[in-house]
Amino acid sequence: MDRRLRCLVANPLVIARIVRASYEADLGEAGGFLPGRVPLDDLPTAFQPYLWACGQLPAHYPAGSGGVRTWLEGEFARDDPAVRNAIPRLGDAERDRLMTALAVLGHTFRWDCVPPAPGRFQEQRIPLPPGIAGPWSALARSCGQPRVGTTWNLHLCNWRMTDRPGGAAYRPEELTADNVRLADNWLLPPADGHLERFSTSFVLLEARGATVLRHLVDAVEALGCRRLDDAVASLEQLHGAMKAMTIAFSSNVRRATVDPATWLELVQPTFPWSAEGEEPGRVEAGPSGSQLGTIQALDSALGVAGGSSVAQQAEAGRRYMPLPHRRFLRTLAGAGPVIRALVRQSRCEELAERFDNCIGALASFRATHQARGAQYLRNDQTGTGARASTGLTIAVDDDDPIATFKTTMAARIGETEAAALVSVGQRRGPRGEVTGPEGTVPAPPEACSRPRGQRSWRC
Numbered sequence: 012m013d014r015r016l017r018c019l020v021a022n023p024l025v026i027a028r029i030v031r032a033s034y035e036a037d038l039g040e041a042g043g044f045l046p047g048r049v050p051l052d053d054l055p056t057a058f059q060p061y062l063w064a065c066g067q068l069p070a071h072y073p074a075g076s077g078g079v080r081t082w083l084e085g086e087f088a089r090d091d092p093a094v095r096n097a098i099p100r101l102g103d104a105e106r107d108r109l110m111t112a113l114a115v116l117g118h119t120f121r122w123d124c125v126p127p128a129p130g131r132f133q134e135q136r137i138p139l140p141p142g143i144a145g146p147w148s149a150l151a152r153s154c155g156q157p158r159v160g161t162t163w164n165l166h167l168c169n170w171r172m173t174d175r176p177g178g179a180a181y182r183p184e185e186l187t188a189d190n191v192r193l194a195d196n197w198l199l200p201p202a203d204g205h206l207e208r209f210s211t212s213f214v215l216l217e218a219r220g221a222t223v224l225r226h227l228v229d230a231v232e233a234l235g236c237r238r239l240d241d242a243v244a245s246l247e248q249l250h251g252a253m254k255a256m257t258i259a260f261s262s263n264v265r266r267a268t269v270d271p272a273t274w275l276e277l278v279q280p281t282f283p284w285s286a287e288g289e290e291p292g293r294v295e296a297g298p299s300g301s302q303l304g305t306i307q308a309l310d311s312a313l314g315v316a317g318g319s320s321v322a323q324q325a326e327a328g329r330r331y332m333p334l335p336h337r338r339f340l341r342t343l344a345g346a347g348p349v350i351r352a353l354v355r356q357s358r359c360e361e362l363a364e365r366f367d368n369c370i371g372a373l374a375s376f377r378a379t380h381q382a383r384g385a386q387y388l389r390n391d392q393t394g395t396g397a398r399a400s401t402g403l404t405i406a407v408d409d410d411d412p413i414a415t416f417k418t419t420m421a422a423r424i425g426e427t428e429a430a431a432l433v434s435v436g437q438r439r440g441p442r443g444e445v446t447g448p449e450g451t452v453p454a455p456p457e458a459c460s461r462p463r464g465q466r467s468w469r470c
């Protein structure tokens with residue numbers, strides 16, 4: 012990068028504007044990592060067989076109903092040129108709808124039935140019927156994504172609202188557990204309700220995430236403009252929104268809403284792909300929490316670094332996200348170091364404290380997920396369907412998945428806490444002094460005084 016451009020990019024005001032512009036352009040109408048409109052209910056005629064087949068899955072998929080492979084091989088024996096020719100004419104929302112249907116058919120085909128037969132776990136190549144493989148590959152290529160189920164297509168686009176049709180406008184704060192339903196459900200009652208509540212909990216997390224992102228971008232803007240009071244207020248609102256997101260997670264995923272035994276046996280097994288995708292030799296994972304945009308956005312903006320396996324998975328998970336979302340995350344990653352530097356340079360204890368509260372809220376989300384997730388795993392895996400985590404953190408032959416999960420998550424919680432400006436073990440005193448194991452460091456002399464009007468600072 013040439014020197015002039017580097018100076019420009021290092022200018023906090025320019026960075027704040029770039030973040031705002033990317034937020035508006037890349038996160039669409041909903042202002043978050045969700046579709047801009049309610050996902051479509053329908054598709055052009057050529058694609059009707061896919062929507063129809065998704066509707067028939069509950070009759071074939073549960074073990075004891077015959078499985079879906081033979082049936083789908085018969086229905087989609089031919090890679091129909093009419094379908095192939097219609098793909099380039101699809102709009103973005105139609106592509107998302109078709110991608111969800113193909114991912115649902117592909118993943119149910121991969122396992123044939125739930126709970127899956129033990130032999131399915133050893134399969135490395137999945138002989139998809141040509142009428143599914145052909146359009147799925149073509150569509151995945153046009154979306155710039157690997158041909159596999161992802162958090163985007165299997166969770167975040169697979170929902171509808173009870174009070175309006177597909178394609179309607181909505182605001183993320185309108186989405187609740189009462190009005191969001193799963194669009195394509197492949198299980199029979201009562202397991203279908205557990206699948207629905209599990210899958211829509213990802214949608215509801217990103218719905219609360221949209222508020223998080225709004226305050227995050229406001230905070231970046233206030234910092235970039237060195238508007239101290241606005242920055243303090245935005246970080247405080249960000250902190251509140253992050254806590255609300257964690258509460259949404261814990262109230263939507265609990266024993267009473269998603270039964271752990273049903274989840275392990277009937278819900279979870281469909282999500283991992285855990286076999287080669289299109290690229291020979293490359294084992295694809297499947298949808299995973301590590302593909303959730305809001306958590307990734309927070310990591311980038313707050314400067315949570317680290318080399319833990321969860322951090323690496325998040326990085327790898329970008330491949331499975333829509334291109335505009337990846338662009339926004341890249342923009343935030345560039346802004347992260349500047350955001351931290353601005354908070355430090357402000358020498359404002361109040362601002363640093365608000366920043367650290369946000370780090371604390373992110374660590375707390377992770378600790379909640381760690382505790383809740385552990386309730387859904389079982390060390391004795393005999394007779395259960397689930398034997399691989401979607402992100403492949405927990406291997407098929409792991410004999411202590413609970414310990415593996417807890418240790419893996421603990422490493423990321425540690426990395427999150429380490430990103431605080433005042434580290435764990437230190438305390439901030441009433442005059443901004445920091446007390447730690449090595450004694451007390453006074454607050455910097457220029458620490459800001461009580462507010463009078465909009466406070467600002469120079470670096």
Ligand code: HEM
Pocket residue numbers: 209212213216260264298299300301302303306321324325377380383384385387388400401402403404405416423
């Ligand atoms: C209910 C049972 C759950 C279990 C056992 C579980 C397990 C896991 C595992 C093993 C990972 C590591 C990546 C992988 O291998 O897939 C992970 C990551 C993650 N999961 Fe879950 N998960 C559960 C539910 C959820 C739900 C419902 C959400 C969100 C609505 C979620 C959000 C996340 C996030 C954000 C990550 C990335 C971790 C991080 O950044 O710290 N998980 N989960």
